Each structure stands twice: as C-alpha cells, then as structure tokens.
Amino acid sequence: MSVLKGSQNVTICNANGLKLAARLELPDIPPRGMAMIAPAFGCTKEILIASRTARRLLQYGIGSLRLDFTGIGQSEGDFSMTNLDTQVEDFVSAADWLRQHVAAPNILIGHSFGGLVALNACHSIPESRACVTIATPESPAHVLEIIGEDKTREIMQGGATSIEVNRQPYVLRRQFADHARQFRLHDTMQRLRVPVLIMHSPRDEMVPMRHAHAIFETARHPKSLLAIEDADHMVSERPAAEFVASTIGLWGMRYLTDG
Template sequence: MKQIRMKIANIHGLELGAHLRLPVDEKARTLAIFAHCFTCSKNLIAIRNISQTLTNNKIGVLSFDFTGLGESEGDFSDTNFSSNVADLIVVANYLKEHYQVPQILIGHSLGGAAVIQAAEQLPEIKAVITIGAPADAAHLARLFKEDLEEINESGEATVNIGGRPFTIKKQFLDDLNHNPASEVLKNLKKALLIMHSPQDVIVEIENATSIYQQARHPKSFISLDGADHLLSDKKDSLYVGNMIAHWASRYLDIQDEQPVSSERQVLTRTGETGYVTDILAGEHYLLADEPSSVGGTDLGPNPYDLLLSSLGACTGMTLRMYADRKRWPLKEVKVHLTHEKRHAADSQDCENPNSKLDHIDKVIEIHGELDKTQMERLLEISARCPVHRTLSSEIVINSSLL
C-alpha cells in the first residue's frame, strides 16, 4: 500500500501526526479514519494489519495520533475525551478538503466511543465501526480508579496505564462524565458495526451489549472470539479488516470505478518500511511479504512462493483443459512444489555457493477414475504448461528506470 505521511493542525494549531494509506494504484473508492485506543498510537501493529486489508479492498485509511500522543504535538495531560473528538472532526474535514470525503469511522477501545460522538457531527459519514469499545467514555475512569482520590484532591495524578506513566488531571475525569453516549446512540443515523471479544478483560463484552441495545438500526455485531483487547494475534486484526470491508460496502455511497488500465501486466509497490508489497495484476490485488524469520511480517507469500504458485496453477489449469477436451473423468489436481538450490551431481566446485543450480520439484496428485496410460499422459502434458515452458527456457529480463 502507498503510505503518505502528513501533519494536520488541530483546533489549537498543534500538529497531529498522521498516515494516509492508499491502495497500490492510489485510487481509493472511499476513505476511512481510524481512531486508536487510549494512550496507543497510529503505529499499533493491529492498526497496520487492519489498514492493509482495507486498502486491499480499495478503502484508503487515515490513522493519526491524538494530541499529545505519538508524533502529535501537545501535552497529553491537557487533553480530554472532547479534545479527542475534536481531533477526529478536524481530520475528517482535512480529508474532505484535500483528498476525498471519508465515509467510514473506525474506533478501537476509547477511540470507539470517540467515533460515535464524532459521527453525529459529520453528515458525510455512512458507517461507524467500534472495536472493543466501552459503552460510555466514563468507563475509562476504571483504569485508574485507585488514583481517583488523589486526582480529586490534588487536581492531578500520575497513573500507570499499560505499563506507561501518564498525567491525568481532574478536568479529564469531569469531561468523561459530561459525554454520555446513550443519547447519541439513540439518534445516530448511521450504519453501526460493533466488534468485541467475549474474552476482553480490559473492556468487558457487556459494553458491546449495551451499545447494541441503545443503538438504532441498521446495526450489526461480530464476535471476536478468542481475541485480546489489543488484537495482538495477527489473524484477529486481519479478520477484523476483512469483515469491515465487506460489511461497510453495503452502506457506502460509491460510484462504479473504471477498471485500472496500464501498459504493463503487473504493478508492484514496496513501501519505505518493511517488505510488504502490494501487487496489482490486471484488476486483481495480491500481497507479498517475507516471513518473520528474515525481518518480514508474514502478511503474504514470499516471491518464490508466488513463483511456485504460478507454476502450480498453470499446471493444474493445463491438465484440466486437456482432460476436458479428452472427456476424461479427472476430478481434481493438486500440485505440490518446492524450490531449492543444489549442486549439480558432477559439480567440481561444491564450495562455491554460486555454482548451485535452481531446482523445482513438482509432484502432481491426480484424482479421478483414470487408468495408468491416462495418468502417464497427464504427467507428460504437465510439462507443456506455458509457465513450465517459460521457466525451462532461456529468459531475457529487460530492466530500466521510469
């Protein structure tokens, strides 16, 4: 995905650090704004994974740090829930003016309570998604209930949240109590998706029940069974991103897009950090990455996996075409492939790694009521698939700069 770093001035002139992530062709069908959890930042791994799946579905995502957090200016102790909501509205208006109108608000934890409040003031928003959100902003006070007496008496206290110290002032608590969500939910004329884990020990599942019961239709609930509050398991955050993309498509005002045209068959983009690579093949979007063992995030197959996949797919398709033409009862083809570099059997230079040859082992598993002659014929035909022939012949690769 394409990532654009930007600074957005809030209502007090302080700069908010933000990232806008776009699809590989930079043509988002719509935009979403992601509001992160209390004291978190836009760089949370779960946010990146959710953004990746949304951009794969042609939804651009802007994530930002609230005032006083991450790369944003300001003093966190001077902020409150209302200022977070104000930051959200500023960001939405910035996108509307400089890019395109955002139609989706996504909020994680307290960010979920914030997007509910902000959506009421943003008429262009069509869909609101909460992830592990409290039913009311005042729920947050429970995180530092042991420090409430000091905050009320001294006006502030340093509290420990998530292993980090934060200064919380009395005005922060007062503001939480002045932002009830119940009235907003009853009058929220937006599609609402509530996502919550029954095992969430930070914001209990009862909060999701309360939000659902207070909200008006259209509203939906998806259980994130087994997930923790921060969606630490990559599978959970990827699942969240995919479900949001499919659910939101029902409610968005999106014009039918023109097919992407290019003089080339395939376009890839690798960003400034990590190895995650977007692939645009015709009108199809794919993802490549490296495993964590070599510094990647394992969000997709590595390049050699994709190469083997091409050979396996081409082999299966070729056998399917041949069997159909012959009217043979071929039920299924599975192609098992591995790639490695090996020394030739008669190599005289075994110590030199450059003397190794690329070897691809292709094992074909054929199912169907076929006799031995037919099976052997299919094995012969498998070597005639176009990708097999390309890889077996001399290849000329012409590289140039654009």
C-alpha cells in the first residue's frame, strides 16, 4: 500500500504519453477498496456527482480516483480525436497507475457516457469486482441524438462540428460518429463478468429511462436497477446525489475483498 494520503491532484500518463489530470481521494485509514469514477461526456473530474460520490465513499472507507479524459479539463490531448475506445484506454491507464501507487481499483463507476467507459473497461481491469452506471445511455451513438440532426449532418458531410458541453466548447469529428455507430451493447454486456448496479432517474430528459432498461435487460445476473427519484440527468440536486453516493457505498461494500 502506498504512503499517499488524503485528497490530492495527481498526473497520469496514458498509453500515448499524454498527461491526464486526476483527483485521488483516500480515507484516513487503509482503504477497504478503491473506486474509479468516469465523468460524463465532455465533463471534468470536478462535476458535482463525481466529486460528491468520491467524498461520500470515504465514509465507507473506500478511496477513489476520478480523471479528466484526454482533451478535457486539465488533461493534455485533442478531444476531437477521442471516442469510447480512447476513453476506455485512459481509464485503464488510470487503473494501472492506481495499481502501482495505491491499490488496484475494484469498483468502477461511470456517469452518463462515463458509464459506458466503466462497463467496457471492466474486462481490462482484472481486479474489478463491481460496476455502477448512473444515467448511462445504451450506446455512445446517443450523443448524436442529443446534438441533433443538423449537427450530425455537419459531421457526416463536413467531417466535424462544434458543440458545447457544460458551457465548454468542443469539436466533434466524424471518427466519433463512425465509431459510435459500430457499438453493440450486447457484446459489451456479454463480456461483463461482475455485478452491475444501474441507477437512473425516471425524469431524465437527456437520456430517458428506457436506456437503463436496455442495459439491465442485456446484463447478466447479478444485476440491479434502481430509480433515482427527483434527479435530473446531471444529478445536480444534493439530496439525489447523496442518495446515489450512499447507495454505491452500501452496495459496493459487499463485493470488496474483505467486505
């Protein structure tokens, strides 16, 4: 176990040698487990649901690491050249760093698009014992539905378009659209060999509840589907966020090695 303690910013190099910014949270006692948190599409590690979950997990003796993916926040790289696979690679690089400096992660958590990252990273992180998705779409192609037909047409005809996520401007290229449309949820869920907790709000307008049902129906047992009452897609309301974080802590404890 590492001598690292408390809450601190760390830098992780991904497979391409790019420096990724991450936030490490460790309890005062040796952690009972380590979680990794993948933020939503285009969002930084400081998004409220990620930071609140990390802090609440400390109360269960669970440490965590959350990161800015390539080209987001304080991380190096070109966001327009990223897709689901590159974000999974970033996540696996972060797991490698944790394994070397603290302890391998055993709970993988993802919000929105980050849930797809967590699901797809599980088979590349052998120590993972549980996975949690929060407001996650059934396919990365749902991003194209969110940006709309006009923006998608710009991508397919012109090769790129400008978008805004959480008040931050980004460029989305055709490579993302082509890659997203090749995704098959069935393939991902058949590879998943750990229990999964699927959390979603019935009033999520950005990613409707049907996406959670699709993931649940495709997943193997053990699996759980839990409605987050009174939450928007970003789970920005404090009571809902605290409910999500506490539930993850309680549910995840049973799958930890010494739990």
